[in-house]
Amino acid sequence: MKPLVLVVEDEVPIITLLRYNLEREGFKVVDARDGEEAIMLAQEHRPDLVILDWMLPLLSGIEVCRRLRRLNGGGNLPIIMLTARGEEADKVRGLNAGADDYVTKPFSPSELMARVRAVLRRTKPGNDAEQLSCEDLVMDLVAHRVKRAGRDIHLGPTEFRLLRHFLEHPGRVFSREQLLDSVWGADVYVEPRTVDVHIRRLRKAINADGERDLIRTVRSAGYSLDPHAVAMV
Ligand code: CA
Numbered sequence: 421m422k423p424l425v426l427v428v429e430d431e432v433p434i435i436t437l438l439r440y441n442l443e444r445e446g447f448k449v450v451d452a453r454d455g456e457e458a459i460m461l462a463q464e465h466r467p468d469l470v471i472l473d474w475m476l477p478l479l480s481g482i483e484v485c486r487r488l489r490r491l492n493g494g495g496n497l498p499i500i501m502l503t504a505r506g507e508e509a510d511k512v513r514g515l516n517a518g519a520d521d522y523v524t525k526p527f528s529p530s531e532l533m534a535r536v537r538a539v540l541r542r543t544k545p546g547n548d549a550e551q552l553s554c555e556d557l558v559m560d561l562v563a564h565r566v567k568r569a570g571r572d573i574h575l576g577p578t579e580f581r582l583l584r585h586f587l588e589h590p591g592r593v594f595s596r597e598q599l600l601d602s603v604w605g606a607d608v609y610v611e612p613r614t615v616d617v618h619i620r621r622l623r624k625a626i627n628a629d630g631e632r633d634l635i636r637t638v639r640s641a642g643y644s645l646d647p648h649a650v651a652m653v
Contacts, residue, residue, distance in 0.1 A: 422448045423446075423447050423448070423469065424447065424450065424465060424466075424467045425447045425448070425467060425469050425470070425471060425536070426449075426451070426452065426465065426467035426470045426471070427450070427470075428451070428452045428454075428455070428458040428470065428471065428472045428473055428476065428481070429451065429453070429471070429473040430473065430476055430477055434473075435451050437529060438471060439451065441532070441533055445533055447536075450467065454476055455476050455478050455479025455480070455481070455483060455487075456478055456479060458472070458476075458488070459484065459488065462488055462491060462494070462497070466493070468540065469497075469498045469536060469539065471502055471532075471536070472488075472499055472501050473501075473502045474504070474514070481502075481514075482513060482514065482517045485501065485517040485518050485519055486517050488518075489517075489518040496543060496589075498520050498540060498543040499518065500521045500523060500536065501514045501519040501521070502525060502527070503525060504524070504525045512640060515592075515641060516595055520539050520543065520589075542591060543589065550562050552587035554634055554645055554646075556568055556569045557573075557634060559584060559587055564580070566580070566583065566626070568626055568628070569628075569631070579618055579622040579625060582599065582603050582618055582619070583626070586635070586643075586644070586645035590644075591644060591645065592644055592645075594643055594644065595641060595642040596613075596616070596643075597612060598642065599615050600615060615643075619643055622635065623635055632646075633646070
């Protein structure tokens with residue numbers, strides 16, 4: 421079955437351009453012209469990926485992104501934000517709202533297609549894999565074991581779940597609140613600071629002396645598994 425991409429954009433020429441390129445790459449496309457329609461179509465069609473414009477009528481792309489994340493199954497939905505705003509602060513806001521990647525207009529269609537493929541590669545295979553890895557770190561989900569460079573790593577249950585979450589979404593930046601929701605569960609009340617404590621423990625456990633830190637701290641945004649590491653797998 422062809423993967424389905426939901427394009428959310430109010431400018432018709434851009435929809436036409438994206439549709440042409442996506443269909444040529446073997447995707448099916450549905451499009452929404454505003455945020456409300458986007459949420460409705462996402463619920464109805466369950467797309468495999470969303471390309472989401474920042475500047476939209478009614479609801480901003482950021483708000484749409486947040487709402488998509490809250491939908492049933494929306495936590496793992498790959499989202500690429502498209503925007504004319506190239507500021508670093510905007511990028512952080514976009515990633516913080518839950519976007520997986522960020523492309524600045526004007527974009528080259530071939531670059532965007534490469535990003536689409538990369539995001540799908542990153543987000544898809546993890547879901548039912550028996551093993552997750554990043555560089556020399558390997559998590560065996562069946563045996564519930566973690567190794568780095570061949571040595572056993574002992575993790576507490578929270579660190580294990582935290583690491584699994586990062587490995588399933590390499591390169592994506594998660595805020596403390598998002599990590600609390602996904603790793604601890606939305607119904608548990610834990611201070612956001614607690615996340616820092618567990619990140620520290622996780623880092624201590626997986627990074628031996630001289631090894632590269634696989635966890636990246638993104639200022640004012642949160643944490644991610646280092647995307648450079650992912651590119652080298
Ligand atoms: Ca627009």
